[in-house]
Amino acid sequence: MSQAATDSPVLKAIFDRRSVRHFIEAPVEKELLMEALKAASWAPSGLNNQPWRFGVIRDPELKARLGGLTRYTNVLKSASVLVAFFLDRDSSYDYVKDCQAIGASIENFLLAVHAQDLGAVWIGEILKNKDEVQRILELPERLDLMAIVAVGHPAHRSQSSHRRPVEELILFDR
Amino acid sequence: MSQAATDSPVLKAIFDRRSVRHFIEAPVEKELLMEALKAASWAPSGLNNQPWRFGVIRDPELKARLGGLTRYTNVLKSASVLVAFFLDRDSSYDYVKDCQAIGASIENFLLAVHAQDLGAVWIGEILKNKDEVQRILELPERLDLMAIVAVGHPAHRSQSSHRRPVEELILFDR
Numbered sequence: 318m319s320q321a322a323t324d325s326p327v328l329k330a331i332f333d334r335r336s337v338r339h340f341i342e343a344p345v346e347k348e349l350l351m352e353a354l355k356a357a358s359w360a361p362s363g364l365n366n367q368p369w370r371f372g373v374i375r376d377p378e379l380k381a382r383l384g385g386l387t388r389y390t391n392v393l394k395s396a397s398v399l400v401a402f403f404l405d406r407d408s409s410y411d412y413v414k415d416c417q418a419i420g421a422s423i424e425n426f427l428l429a430v431h432a433q434d435l436g437a438v439w440i441g442e443i444l445k446n447k448d449e450v451q452r453i454l455e456l457p458e459r460l461d462l463m464a465i466v467a468v469g470h471p472a473h474r475s476q477s478s479h480r481r482p483v484e485e486l487i488l489f490d491r
Numbered sequence: 492m493s494q495a496a497t498d499s500p501v502l503k504a505i506f507d508r509r510s511v512r513h514f515i516e517a518p519v520e521k522e523l524l525m526e527a528l529k530a531a532s533w534a535p536s537g538l539n540n541q542p543w544r545f546g547v548i549r550d551p552e553l554k555a556r557l558g559g560l561t562r563y564t565n566v567l568k569s570a571s572v573l574v575a576f577f578l579d580r581d582s583s584y585d586y587v588k589d590c591q592a593i594g595a596s597i598e599n600f601l602l603a604v605h606a607q608d609l610g611a612v613w614i615g616e617i618l619k620n621k622d623e624v625q626r627i628l629e630l631p632e633r634l635d636l637m638a639i640v641a642v643g644h645p646a647h648r649s650q651s652s653h654r655r656p657v658e659e660l661i662l663f664d665r
Contacts, residue, residue, distance in 0.1 A: 328606055331599050361613050363616075371657075373664040373665070411618075413618070420594025431501070441537045486532055486541075488546050
């Protein structure tokens with residue numbers, strides 16, 4: 318009845334995806350980006366409230382200004398495109414659940430990027446300057462910046478990563 | 492260079508996954524559950540802090556007691572297994588980012604479940620009784636309940652779902 322895990326391209330993508338911080342100069346094709354954003358929009362959310370909103374940034378000057386607000390300056394400048402993820406407060410009903418839903422949305426986006434042979438990195442560190450981002454992008458108060466994801470064609474995919482063994486994370490089995 | 496989106500099993504899984512609330516009586520195989528939990532553990536998190544912890548519940552009496560704390564009583568009782576997702580406050584560094592990371596972890600779990608021909612539903616509504624869940628499971632204060640996911644072999648997979656067109660969610664493209 319069930320497919321062997323090792324045969325599953327979905328599990329393989331989940332285990333193989335890595336943060337990509339070095340990109341070649343090639344632009345990200347519009348249709349690939351749209352497919353990844355569509356994947357982001359198909360995350361689950363409480364009451365299906367779909368609280369996520371997206372901003373797409375390709376303008377080099379704007380990327381450089383945002384890059385100045387994070388220690389990952391060169392990642393933001395060298396990525397072909399930045400996607401800003403927002404929580405729309407007008408669609409919010411529970412802040413914790415909405416943040417979780419947006420995390421699910423970002424993960425869908427990252428997996429879709431990976432599945433299309435692109436690379437991306439989730440940058441949360443820029444939230445320390447979220448008011449400044451808001452100002453630069455001239456955004457209304459109702460939009461709450463949740464993350465910026467930098468996307469491009471990867472220069473390489475070699476890096477390793479690590480996770481704690483899952484057995485250590487299971488607190489009980491009753 | 493890039494794979495056509497329609498050929499991607501990863502995108503297909505993201506678009507085809509549905510909340511499953513009706514299950515047949517067959518137990519969920521341990522190795523499939525472990526693979527889905529491993530997928531959950533491979534989510535990205537800020538500083539790779541991996542704040543997620545998992546509790547596995549198969550005991551019928553315990554499922555029934557938890558079922559009494561949500562309007563989805565029968566879903567919890569009829570699922571072969573419940574997985575409680577917790578934020579470990581001892582691993583937390585930023586509550587918003589940790590909630591997002593756990594959302595990403597739950598989405599990985601749901602996709603892995605789907606990829607293995609199982610079904611699941613993310614139940615956030617039980618958080619209204621989170622103190623009571625904590626008491627029933629006799630859990631320490633440092634564990635913050637984030638969601639319960641009910642898992643089983645689906646009775647059917649027919650239901651439709653809907654999302655807003657992605658074009659409506661893109662606030663700007665610069």
